Amino acid sequence: MQNTDGLQRSETAPDRSLAVPDRLLSVATRLFAEHGFERTSVQELVAAAGVTKGAMYHYFTSKDDLLYAIYQRVLSMQMQRLNGFAAAEGPVRDRLREAAVDVVHTTVDNLDDTRIFFRSLHMLSADRQTAVRKERRQYHERFRAMIEEGQSQGVFRTDVPADIAVTQYFGAVHHLSTWYHADGELTGTQVGTYFADLFLAGLRPEAAAG
Amino acid sequence: MQNTDGLQRSETAPDRSLAVPDRLLSVATRLFAEHGFERTSVQELVAAAGVTKGAMYHYFTSKDDLLYAIYQRVLSMQMQRLNGFAAAEGPVRDRLREAAVDVVHTTVDNLDDTRIFFRSLHMLSADRQTAVRKERRQYHERFRAMIEEGQSQGVFRTDVPADIAVTQYFGAVHHLSTWYHADGELTGTQVGTYFADLFLAGLRPEAAAG
Amino acid sequence: MQNTDGLQRSETAPDRSLAVPDRLLSVATRLFAEHGFERTSVQELVAAAGVTKGAMYHYFTSKDDLLYAIYQRVLSMQMQRLNGFAAAEGPVRDRLREAAVDVVHTTVDNLDDTRIFFRSLHMLSADRQTAVRKERRQYHERFRAMIEEGQSQGVFRTDVPADIAVTQYFGAVHHLSTWYHADGELTGTQVGTYFADLFLAGLRPEAAAG
Amino acid sequence: MQNTDGLQRSETAPDRSLAVPDRLLSVATRLFAEHGFERTSVQELVAAAGVTKGAMYHYFTSKDDLLYAIYQRVLSMQMQRLNGFAAAEGPVRDRLREAAVDVVHTTVDNLDDTRIFFRSLHMLSADRQTAVRKERRQYHERFRAMIEEGQSQGVFRTDVPADIAVTQYFGAVHHLSTWYHADGELTGTQVGTYFADLFLAGLRPEAAAG
DNA sequence: TATGAATGAGCGTTCATTCAT
DNA sequence: GATGAATGAACGCTCATTCAT
Numbered sequence: 001m002q003n004t005d006g007l008q009r010s011e012t013a014p015d016r017s018l019a020v021p022d023r024l025l026s027v028a029t030r031l032f033a034e035h036g037f038e039r040t041s042v043q044e045l046v047a048a049a050g051v052t053k054g055a056m057y058h059y060f061t062s063k064d065d066l067l068y069a070i071y072q073r074v075l076s077m078q079m080q081r082l083n084g085f086a087a088a089e090g091p092v093r094d095r096l097r098e099a100a101v102d103v104v105h106t107t108v109d110n111l112d113d114t115r116i117f118f119r120s121l122h123m124l125s126a127d128r129q130t131a132v133r134k135e136r137r138q139y140h141e142r143f144r145a146m147i148e149e150g151q152s153q154g155v156f157r158t159d160v161p162a163d164i165a166v167t168q169y170f171g172a173v174h175h176l177s178t179w180y181h182a183d184g185e186l187t188g189t190q191v192g193t194y195f196a197d198l199f200l201a202g203l204r205p206e207a208a209a210g
Numbered sequence: 211m212q213n214t215d216g217l218q219r220s221e222t223a224p225d226r227s228l229a230v231p232d233r234l235l236s237v238a239t240r241l242f243a244e245h246g247f248e249r250t251s252v253q254e255l256v257a258a259a260g261v262t263k264g265a266m267y268h269y270f271t272s273k274d275d276l277l278y279a280i281y282q283r284v285l286s287m288q289m290q291r292l293n294g295f296a297a298a299e300g301p302v303r304d305r306l307r308e309a310a311v312d313v314v315h316t317t318v319d320n321l322d323d324t325r326i327f328f329r330s331l332h333m334l335s336a337d338r339q340t341a342v343r344k345e346r347r348q349y350h351e352r353f354r355a356m357i358e359e360g361q362s363q364g365v366f367r368t369d370v371p372a373d374i375a376v377t378q379y380f381g382a383v384h385h386l387s388t389w390y391h392a393d394g395e396l397t398g399t400q401v402g403t404y405f406a407d408l409f410l411a412g413l414r415p416e417a418a419a420g
Numbered sequence: 421m422q423n424t425d426g427l428q429r430s431e432t433a434p435d436r437s438l439a440v441p442d443r444l445l446s447v448a449t450r451l452f453a454e455h456g457f458e459r460t461s462v463q464e465l466v467a468a469a470g471v472t473k474g475a476m477y478h479y480f481t482s483k484d485d486l487l488y489a490i491y492q493r494v495l496s497m498q499m500q501r502l503n504g505f506a507a508a509e510g511p512v513r514d515r516l517r518e519a520a521v522d523v524v525h526t527t528v529d530n531l532d533d534t535r536i537f538f539r540s541l542h543m544l545s546a547d548r549q550t551a552v553r554k555e556r557r558q559y560h561e562r563f564r565a566m567i568e569e570g571q572s573q574g575v576f577r578t579d580v581p582a583d584i585a586v587t588q589y590f591g592a593v594h595h596l597s598t599w600y601h602a603d604g605e606l607t608g609t610q611v612g613t614y615f616a617d618l619f620l621a622g623l624r625p626e627a628a629a630g
Numbered sequence: 631m632q633n634t635d636g637l638q639r640s641e642t643a644p645d646r647s648l649a650v651p652d653r654l655l656s657v658a659t660r661l662f663a664e665h666g667f668e669r670t671s672v673q674e675l676v677a678a679a680g681v682t683k684g685a686m687y688h689y690f691t692s693k694d695d696l697l698y699a700i701y702q703r704v705l706s707m708q709m710q711r712l713n714g715f716a717a718a719e720g721p722v723r724d725r726l727r728e729a730a731v732d733v734v735h736t737t738v739d740n741l742d743d744t745r746i747f748f749r750s751l752h753m754l755s756a757d758r759q760t761a762v763r764k765e766r767r768q769y770h771e772r773f774r775a776m777i778e779e780g781q782s783q784g785v786f787r788t789d790v791p792a793d794i795a796v797t798q799y800f801g802a803v804h805h806l807s808t809w810y811h812a813d814g815e816l817t818g819t820q821v822g823t824y825f826a827d828l829f830l831a832g833l834r835p836e837a838a839a840g
Numbered sequence: 841t842a843t844g845a846a847t848g849a850g851c852g853t854t855c856a857t858t859c860a861t
Numbered sequence: 862g863a864t865g866a867a868t869g870a871a872c873g874c875t876c877a878t879t880c881a882t
Contacts, residue, residue, distance in 0.1 A: 036332045038248040042877060053878085054843045063877065118388070119329055122246045157411075164404045171385025172378040178328065179377060194374045201367075202412035230866085252852055263853080264868050273852065456752045458668040462856060473857085474864045483856065538808070539749055542666045577831075584824045591805025592798040598748065599797060614794045621787075622832035650845085672873055683874080684847050693873065 021059045023049045025073070028066050033112035037067055037120040067120060068128050074113040075135045081106060082142055092150040093200065099143065100169065100199055101192035107176050108188030115177040140166050147203070156203040169199050231269045233259045235283070238276050243322035247277055247330040277330060278338050284323040285345045291316060292352050302360040303410065309353065310379065310409055311402035317386050318398030325387040350376055357413070366413040379409050441479045443469045445493070448486050453532035457487055457540040487540060488548050494533040495555045501526060502562055512570040513620065519563065520589065520619055521612035527596050528608030535597040560586050567623070576623040589619050651689045653679045655703070658696050663742035667697055667750040697750060698758050704743040705765045711736060712772050722780040723830065729773065730799065730829055731822035737806050738818030745807040770796055777833070786833040799829050 018026060027049040031040040042063055046056050060066045085099035107114050121129060144166045150156035172195060180191065228236065237259040241250040252273055256266050270276045295309035317324050331339060354376045360366035382405060390401065438446060447469040451460045462483055466476050480486045505519035527534050541549060564586045570576035592615060600611065648656065657679040661670040672693055676686050690696045715729035737744050751759060774796045780786035802825060810821065 036248075038246075039333075041875080043875095052843060054880095055841080057878075058841065119332065121388075122329065123249070160404050160407055164401065165408060167385065167389060168382040168405055168408055171383070172381035174385055175377065175381025178331075191374065194370050195378055197370055198375060198378055198412035201414070202408035204411070251850075253850085262868055264855085265866075267853070267855095268866060268868095456668075458666075459753075461854080463854095472864055474859095475862080477857075478862065539752065541808075542749065543669070580824050580827055584821065585828060587805070587809060588802040588825055588828055591803070592801035594805055595797065595801025598751075611794065614790050615798055617790055618795060618798055618832035621834070622828035624831065671871075673871085682847055684876085685845075687874070688845060 020051055020055055029070055029112050033115045037123045064125055071132050079139055086142055086146055092146055093155050096146045097196050097200055100196035103173055104192030104195050105188040107173055108180055111177050118174050157205045230261055230265055234266055239280055239322045243325045247333045274335055281342050289349055296352055296356055302356055303365050306356045307406050307410055310406040313383055314402030314405050315398040317383055318390055321387050328384050367415045440471055449490055449532050453535045457543045484545055491552050499559055506562055512566055513575050516566045517616050517620055520616040523593055524612030524615050525608040527593055528600055531597050538594050577625045650681055650685055654686055659700055659742045663745045667753045694755055701762050709769055716772055716776055722776055723785050726776045727826050727830055730826035733803055734822030734825050735818040737803055738810055741807050748804050787835045
């Protein structure tokens with residue numbers, strides 16, 4: 001969760017208080033998001049992190065490994081949050097709304113990670129791409145399960161597959177990284193509320209057909 | 211509109227009946243979508259297109275130029291289609307629905323272009339990124355204008371900004387390239403219909419709040 | 421003798437009244453002098469001359485051939501002028517002085533040619549380098565003969581070989597292209613007069629030893 | 631001061647006792663002098679030096695950088711020697727004569743550097759050309775100051791600007807690289823003595839006019 | 841733990857020249 | 862005479878990774 005204040009700083013000195021692996025992860029996230037994975041050389045990376053190449057290769061087996069570590073961090077964070085909302089008490093409509101707002105809010109707070117996530121997945125080794133997709137699918141399924149819960153309760157429309165609704169919603173969320181700016185008019189929570197409003201309105205049973 | 215049948219073929223021989231620039235464009239679209247822009251070398255590209263490097267540089271000033279040509283082609287095609295729906299007769303709700311279905315259908319028919327569009331925009335030179343973003347913005351604004359038209363007629367809810375609705379919808383559309391497979395269960399039109407249903411249901415005035 | 425007015429103009433349009441070969445020669449002289457032979461591409465050359473590549477290769481067998489043509493033009497011009505002074509009437513001291521002034525003046529009027537001459541000789545094919553050196557040697561020998569004539573008359577010192585004196589003088593002349601500017605304080609004739617003064621003073625018999 | 635014996639050897643094995651950067655510098659000086667800067671490929675260079683391309687780019691940022699390093703080495707060496715003569719005791723005429731002989735001797739001992747110096751200056755980046763010209767100018771001014779010292783003492787003629795005399799002399803010196811051969815009749819010191827004789831004779835006050 | 845010199849395969853691009861028309 | 866598409870070899874340079882210390 002580097003850059004939690006939402007500011008993009010190009011020449012930020014690395015936080016020397018962080019341990020070497022964390023410093024690398026934090027700097028890599030910023031640089032990969034700014035210039036892209038393939039345009040960021042290991043040399044740039046270690047220079048920006050204030051460590052040597054040797055040190056980097058001591059903690060990460062490859063540049064790819066560093067990228068994978070970024071993926072893992074964001075995947076586990078998102079899954080953890082979603083589990084919180086899914087397992088909470090209360091009507092499924094409310095829990096879904098909260099989860100929907102939260103995923104926008106969290107995405108906006110970690111825009112660099114999201115930008116990397118969708119732009120650089122194909123740069124990961126085949127094995128790791130598979131692993132990431134698998135975790136991602138589990139995340140989607142957890143979300144879908146909430147919709148299906150609502151559908152079986154008659155709270156959500158059933159004429160559109162839950163899968164489609166999830167995919168549509170996450171598509172919009174992922175796309176945030178291409179247009180959202182922290183210094184724009186809307187906060188992450190405001191965007192999340194709008195998004196969730198549209199999403200849940202779309203799911204209302206009586207809304208079918210149009 | 212290469213790949214109109216939706217099949218991904220890795221070792222397809224280039225269509226020798228096409229002129230050299232078109233052949234390059236077609237092959238580049240396939241390879242950039244399959245392996246990514248930076249993982250596709252100019253050498254691979256020209257070998258797959260059955261031309262020499264010299265020939266490629268005779269028609270395109272750089273690899274970047276080839277990428278930009280792909281962007282131009284897809285941008286102009288999309289804008290042309292949208293203009294058709296926007297300028298048609300009939301209630302705005304119907305025109306918006308048709309445009310919303312069509313953009314999904316067209317995206318699914320040109321999944322390679324879309325995959326490249328969002329994955330490789332950051333690989334374009336700064337000038338060209340700006341040019342692409344500008345054209346893209348115009349496209350969004352054309353779509354937004356239809357929503358605003360409906361809002362002023364009382365057909366669509368006004369408590370969510372039209373901008374947010376557009377962004378959310380196109381986010382979902384762009385995301386298609388990360389999960390849609392032509393050989394899956396749903397056709398492009400089916401997905402488009404579901405997407406448009408959810409989208410328009412979300413916009414209905416009485417749907418507000420939830 | 422392009423650029424006879426001494427002005428350096430980077431974007432001069434080619435003189436369309438000149439025949440194609442002359443136009444190429446004139447443009448090539450300017451571009452080779454400005455950017456160097458190897459930094460000037462055939463494409464640039466023909467574009468600047470307003471002809472096509474095919475036309476160029478119709479008149480010159482290669483880029484090297486174009487360079488050689490420049491060498492021949494300047495060599496024959498210099499030799500012709502020197503012959504004029506050498507064959508004239510009057511004391512050898514006067515004829516040598518006039519030739520010495522003239523070679524500076526002519527060099528200054530054709531600075532582009534001189535710049536190319538010494539900078540790009542090694543870019544010529546081996547055969548042509550030999551040919552150029554041979555012609556150049558003949559030129560030197562013609563000049564040296566005048567000095568030897570003066571030495572045998574007792575007009576010039578004999579304790580320094582005529583060869584050394586010639587080489588020293590032409591070294592200085594060639595070097596003009598690295599420092600002389602047409603818009604500086606001195607005209608070509610002024611520089612020539614100073615050079616000839618120093619040169620002839622150095623050759624006076626009583627000047628020996630110092 | 632590579633090549634101190636004055637022999638040109640095309641296939642000399644690199645001196646493996648030298649450190650990698652020195653080996654590259656030494657080999658580059660020989661190759662650039664033999665074939666010219668642009669005709670010498672980095673591949674040839676590193677093969678001749680017995681290192682890999684990667685190693686070369688570890689020490690030099692570019693081929694241009696290697697060329698610049700050669701310029702720096704020769705510039706600093708020349709300036710150092712001139713300063714020695716200029717700052718010495720004794721009549722200015724003697725000091726100037728010694729400096730004039732020495733610059734010939736040194737040039738002859740480092741003919742490769744001199745050949746590169748004047749042939750390839752235009753291949754250097756604009757910034758570096760400026761830097762080299764500036765250092766060169768300082769060198770000239772140091773030399774000129776000695777002549778002006780003699781002029782103000784009445785030892786040298788004043789009817790020819792000191793600047794002209796310096797330029798003429800160095801022109802001749804630089805030109806050595808186009809004709810002097812170590813295996814010819816004259817040693818560097820002999821040529822230097824002749825050159826200095828002519829030069830100083832030309833500067834004698836009573837020699838004016840002729 | 842950490843260094844940084846060295847590797848070597850591969851990159852995008854240039855360019856003088858050819859040749860069917 | 863003149864065209865310009867096409868060639869193909871070579872170019873300068875980058876870079877993730879290794880390894881002796």
